[in-house]
Amino acid sequence: MDFNQVISREGTNALKLEFRERLFGTNNVLPLWVADMDFAVCEEIGQAICKRAEHPVFGYTIRDEEFYQSIVDWVKNKHDWEISENWVEASPGVVPTLILSVLAFTEPGDKIVIQPPVYPPFFDVIKDHQRVIKENPLVNTQEGYRMDFDHLDQVTSDPDVKMLIFCNPHNPVGRVWTSEELKTAGEICLKNNVLVISDEIHADLVFSGHTHIPMASVSPELAENTITCMAPSKTFNIAGLNTAYFIASNPELLRRMRRKLQIYHLFIGNMFGAEALKVAYQYGKPWLDEVLTYLEGNIDYVKGFLNKNMPEVKVHRPEATFLMWLDFSEWGFTTAELRKFMVEKARLGLNDGPTFGIQGKGFQRLNIASPRSVIEEAMERLLNARNLIR
Numbered sequence: 230m231d232f233n234q235v236i237s238r239e240g241t242n243a244l245k246l247e248f249r250e251r252l253f254g255t256n257n258v259l260p261l262w263v264a265d266m267d268f269a270v271c272e273e274i275g276q277a278i279c280k281r282a283e284h285p286v287f288g289y290t291i292r293d294e295e296f297y298q299s300i301v302d303w304v305k306n307k308h309d310w311e312i313s314e315n316w317v318e319a320s321p322g323v324v325p326t327l328i329l330s331v332l333a334f335t336e337p338g339d340k341i342v343i344q345p346p347v348y349p350p351f352f353d354v355i356k357d358h359q360r361v362i363k364e365n366p367l368v369n370t371q372e373g374y375r376m377d378f379d380h381l382d383q384v385t386s387d388p389d390v391k392m393l394i395f396c397n398p399h400n401p402v403g404r405v406w407t408s409e410e411l412k413t414a415g416e417i418c419l420k421n422n423v424l425v426i427s428d429e430i431h432a433d434l435v436f437s438g439h440t441h442i443p444m445a446s447v448s449p450e451l452a453e454n455t456i457t458c459m460a461p462s463k464t465f466n467i468a469g470l471n472t473a474y475f476i477a478s479n480p481e482l483l484r485r486m487r488r489k490l491q492i493y494h495l496f497i498g499n500m501f502g503a504e505a506l507k508v509a510y511q512y513g514k515p516w517l518d519e520v521l522t523y524l525e526g527n528i529d530y531v532k533g534f535l536n537k538n539m540p541e542v543k544v545h546r547p548e549a550t551f552l553m554w555l556d557f558s559e560w561g562f563t564t565a566e567l568r569k570f571m572v573e574k575a576r577l578g579l580n581d582g583p584t585f586g587i588q589g590k591g592f593q594r595l596n597i598a599s600p601r602s603v604i605e606e607a608m609e610r611l612l613n614a615r616n617l618i619r
């Protein structure tokens with residue numbers, strides 16, 4: 230694969246481009262925000278979709294045995310987690326799965342814990358359904374972000390707290406939680422009767438030296454108390470195909486989730502998404518390995534560039550994800566000033582830190598899943614703009 234190739238997404242209704250005006254007030258920004266990649270998918274995915282498109286009937290289509298078997302095999306081979314296909318259910322997306330779990334296991338007024346700074350829809354899936362957000366903020370240390378377990382224990386011991394929406398690997402801070410961290414967090418939840426919804430959408434995008442461990446694989450007890458959300462969408466750049474799934478070995482958790490899928494009529498899948506998932510999981514590993522190497526190169530480049538030219542901009546090396554969480558707080562800007570600076574001076578469309586929680590003040594999230602030349606252009610724009618202020 231030639232990931233250096235710049236592929237124009239103009240004219241494809243790409244969200245990353247089309248929402249520039251709405252988010253940044255102008256189209257004149259380099260869009261490095263929403264979490265998809267600017268790379269072509271692996272050949273097998275394109276071929277499978279073309280093959281299916283050759284048949285002229287696109288009616289309601291169910292998922293076959295091969296779909297579920299592909300998931301079971303992928304999860305085993307990639308994450309060393311042995312699951313049964315009876316524990317797996319398909320869904321149209323991970324965020325819809327989070328919403329269904331909020332509806333299935335909590336009541337309006339119940340409290341749900343999240344660990345900000347965190348993916349903004351985690352706030353929405355709670356607020357939009359009249360549940361109450363309880364924050365267990367991550368702690369930013371010299372060595373990287375850590376969970377505050379004493380605080381987690383304290384918040385979850387409130388009997389009104391019913392659920393933790395957990396992010397592993399964590400967006401935006403890029404942590405891949407270790408088995409000790411998972412065990413501690415999972416056991417605190419178990420002790421306090423708090424169900425864990427583990428969003429593991431970034432599980433496959435883990436860099437050398439780190440290993441993704443599914444929360445539910447840590448122990449049989451934690452498995453009973455966890456719903457795991459996964460998808461090929463981030464991994465293989467097929468978010469537009471709306472195909473995800475969740476895994477629960479606890480039959481009661483699965484039953485209640487399936488009921489929600491039924492009553493909201495969300496059980497019919499996307500035909501092309503199902504074809505893509507199968508070939509991605511069966512044949513996509515070499516492409517994934519290549520893209521991970523390329524992404525690591527982009528991360529090295531950004532880290533090197535910042536260290537050399539703007540050492541006051543801090544960033545922890547992400548252990549996973551194609552997202553970098555840049556800390557501009559030394560510039561002393563207010564939130565509005567930093568946003569304005571990025572758009573008007575640097576002409577960059579990044580995600581604004583405070584949308585990930587108040588802990589994101591002074592931060593911007595950079596998506597590095599673009600050709601190196603685009604990332605170089607972004608860094609040059611940033612440096613030129615910064616030289617105007619320092």
Ligand SMILES: Cc1ncc(COP(=O)(O)O)c(C=O)c1O
Pocket residue numbers: 264321322323324325348396400428430431460462468473
């Ligand atoms: C942690 C996390 N969960 C869920 C999603 C989106 O999932 P979906 O598009 O399947 O709803 C994202 C996308 O960036 C994400 O980062």
